[in-house]
Ligand SMILES: NC(=O)C1=CN([C@@H]2O[C@H](COP(=O)(O)OP(=O)(O)OC[C@H]3O[C@@H](n4cnc5c(N)ncnc54)[C@H](O)[C@@H]3O)[C@@H](O)[C@H]2O)[C@H](O)CC1
């Protein structure tokens with residue numbers, strides 16, 4: 001059964017907002033489904049609703065509002081001033097306008113244990129996917145009280161305290177029924193989950209398919225955060241192997257990597273272009289290779305550089321002489337993580353099972369790599385990319401009007417970008433940016449985020465320069481997309 005992590009769920013949630021489906025709507029659907037489960041179980045009776053200060057509590061507030069005709073009481077575990085999100089606050093205010101009794105509990109000693117004794121149903125909305133670490137008071141005692149009751153317990157999304165990602169946890173509600181939203185959670189598939197969750201039902205809360213299939217702002221969020229205590233190099237060291245035939249392409253890739261957050265971008269380039277590349281920017285470290293093009297004799301130097309970097313980005317501006325292609329073939333197996341672009345995209349060279357290679361072809365390069373025509377669009381194109389990724393053991397980022405990204409297991413698409421980006425160099429920027437993101441995250445997530453960020457930076461450049469935009473304008477807008485812009 002397909003299951004989802006809490007971080008992916010949060011990303012999808014964020015993507016929904018951009019598609020016009022607000023969190024408030026999802027919360028309404030979630031809470032309505034919980035109330036329906038109560039109505040299905042009994043037509044009248046005593047219901048106690050435990051709600052926390054996060055969105056799980058918000059779902060419980062909605063459920064309570066839909067149970068006005070029952071003998072229902074809401075226990076807010078925490079101060080109403082501390083209700084964390086706008087959506088949950090909105091639903092608390094709506095609840096205050098009903099005739100339902102609302103009890104606020106800030107200390108474990110004031111939890112009304114006697115009220116719970118003869119409850120028929122308890123709704124458990126203390127924590128959902130946002131639970132972290134040791135359970136504090138009064139939540140901890142609230143969990144104990146629920147577990148000590150004889151009522152039928154319905155947990156909202158996950159039993160409160162239970163780790164949605166399958167990690168160890170301190171204590172959790174033991175539910176009879178868990179209504180989990182959108183998809184099964186990874187933790188609910190672990191072997192002792194049923195002890196806590198009881199029967200598990202997956203509830204559709206109206207998340208559009210597009211929120212999962214199209215890369216959105218939620219998917220780039222994890223790439224925009226960094227610990228304040230980070231040390232030099234921790235954000236990624238990227239080695240660009242390119243140039244010889246050209247000099248601008250590897251420089252654009254390196255600058256794309258730096259704007260994408262890499263701490264270090266080193267360019268290993270043939271001697272004929274190395275000084276030119278260095279002269280483009282003082283931010284670049286350039287290591288000259290032996291001659292006018294990459295050759296096998298350069299491999300000892302390159303091998304040493306690979307060991308000092310997290311990711312290799314290779315191909316841009318290399319040229320396609322036999323000697324260069326022979327060198328490329330020998331370099332790829334030396335890399336633990338590689339982004340392969342442009343001239344380094346050589347047919348038949350990706351070892352199956354090596355998931356730490358991202359290839360970034362456009363349609364023409366994809367045709368060369370696969371030896372067949374790429375379907376124009378639709379499901380056929382997605383399946384084509386997915387099959388290629390699976391059979392070659394790589395992650396594919398196929399560039400196009402709509403980019404398709406797949407690691408062979410999953411496929412997503414990216415809609416950012418514009419026709420102004422057909423200008424030379426934007427693909428080099430994307431390759432470098434992909435390398436920077438790949439240094440810190442897995443191949444598929446990095447490729448998805450890079451496609452979105454590069455396209456959105458291109459859209460910002462288009463707003464300023466129209467069809468006169470340059471690859472360097474895309475580079476300059478990368479941080480705005482990652483750190484400043486509302487990307488909806
Ligand atoms: N994913 C969706 O599309 C939807 C999800 N909904 C519901 O939202 C919750 C997740 O909400 P979130 O606000 O992120 O987190 P929680 O409500 O689970 O909890 C956060 C809350 O709890 C406090 N807290 C966390 N850990 C502890 C602890 N150890 N001790 C004490 N307090 C703790 C924290 O400070 C916060 O205040 C999801 O499960 C769904 O139920 C949407 O409503 C519908 C769409």
Ligand SMILES: [K+]
Nearest residue numbers: 127156158160
């Ligand atoms: K819960």
